[in-house]
Amino acid sequence: MTPRSNIKAAVAAAFGAAVDTYDDKADVQREAAERLFGRLPGLALPTNPRILEIGCGTGFLSRMLADMNTEELVVSDISDAMLARCRQTLGAVASHARFLVMDGEEPSESAGSGFDLICSSMAFQWFNNMSQSLERLASLLAPGGHLVFATLAAESFHEWTQAHADLNMTSSVRSYPTADALARMLPKRGEGRVEEEHIVRHYPDGHDFLGHLKRIGAHLPESSHRPVAPGALRRVLRQFEGGISVTYHMAYGLWRRA
Numbered sequence: 741m742t743p744r745s746n747i748k749a750a751v752a753a754a755f756g757a758a759v760d761t762y763d764d765k766a767d768v769q770r771e772a773a774e775r776l777f778g779r780l781p782g783l784a785l786p787t788n789p790r791i792l793e794i795g796c797g798t799g800f801l802s803r804m805l806a807d808m809n810t811e812e813l814v815v816s817d818i819s820d821a822m823l824a825r826c827r828q829t830l831g832a833v834a835s836h837a838r839f840l841v842m843d844g845e846e847p848s849e850s851a852g853s854g855f856d857l858i859c860s861s862m863a864f865q866w867f868n869n870m871s872q873s874l875e876r877l878a879s880l881l882a883p884g885g886h887l888v889f890a891t892l893a894a895e896s897f898h899e900w901t902q903a904h905a906d907l908n909m910t911s912s913v914r915s916y917p918t919a920d921a922l923a924r925m926l927p928k929r930g931e932g933r934v935e936e937e938h939i940v941r942h943y944p945d946g947h948d949f950l951g952h953l954k955r956i957g958a959h960l961p962e963s964s965h966r967p968v969a970p971g972a973l974r975r976v977l978r979q980f981e982g983g984i985s986v987t988y989h990m991a992y993g994l995w996r997r998a
């Protein structure tokens with residue numbers, strides 16, 4: 741396996757290991773999926789759209805998409821365990837859907853093309869090359885089709901990052917683009933925008949926050965990051981013994997192919 745496919749396999753494995761705890765802990769992801777879905781009525785979609793979902797997880801967004809009248813619904817995830825759980829929990833609601841294990845950065849031919857809507861909630865932050873991925877996904881749209889996604893932006897987890905910086909350390913938090921940078925990454929052969937929102941959650945302490953990330957499968961550091969030594973991590977955790985507020989800086993991308 742190449743280093744790149746190793747990273748992808750690790751992402752898939754981390755999410756796969758979280759299938760049983762995800763739904764209980766992923767309250768921000770649930771909220772993001774609802775906010776994203778709430779933006780769909782503002783789009784000029786055909787009556788029975790053809791839809792492709794990337795990174796379905798256990799199916800927060802998939803369930804809402806499956807309730808729509810669709811000509812085609814393809815639900816995909818890089819983790820076969822997540823995809824299987826999604827299929828299982830949706831059951832009869834999604835009996836018309838096609839389920840596909842797929843890396844959304846490198847969509848396979850079997851996904852099809854000519855979609856009216858490609859959407860994704862809280863998966864694109866795991867992409868290695870955002871602009872290239874957006875281009876590839878855009879090419880699977882029909883003319884006039886929409887690419888709509890929720891992802892994390894630059895100020896996410898800044899409280900955790902700052903606590904490391906205060907101790908001259910680098911946190912394992914991935915670096916996310918600003919909303920403006922994300923807007924510049926949208927493909928050129930269409931029009932779009934990026935909307936922002938800050939969702940703040942409070943955790944009893946730093947341990948709880950880290951455990952929370954693990955239970956939703958989102959704890960893998962940036963691949964270039966060297967693990968923080970246990971003693972150093974203890975010093976960071978000490979700063980949050982009274983609790984920690986964490987910002988999820990949401991970016992909602994809304995783009996339409998010309």
Ligand SMILES: C[S@@+](CC[C@H](N)C(=O)[O-])C[C@H]1O[C@@H](n2cnc3c(N)ncnc32)[C@H](O)[C@@H]1O
Nearest residue numbers: 755769795796797818819822843844861863866
């Ligand atoms: C935080 S979960 C979000 C799941 C779901 N969309 C939700 O809103 O709850 C991220 C999901 O994206 C998937 N994922 C990560 N990288 C991916 C990639 N390159 N292609 C497709 N799915 C990916 C993970 O396996 C996981 O199921």
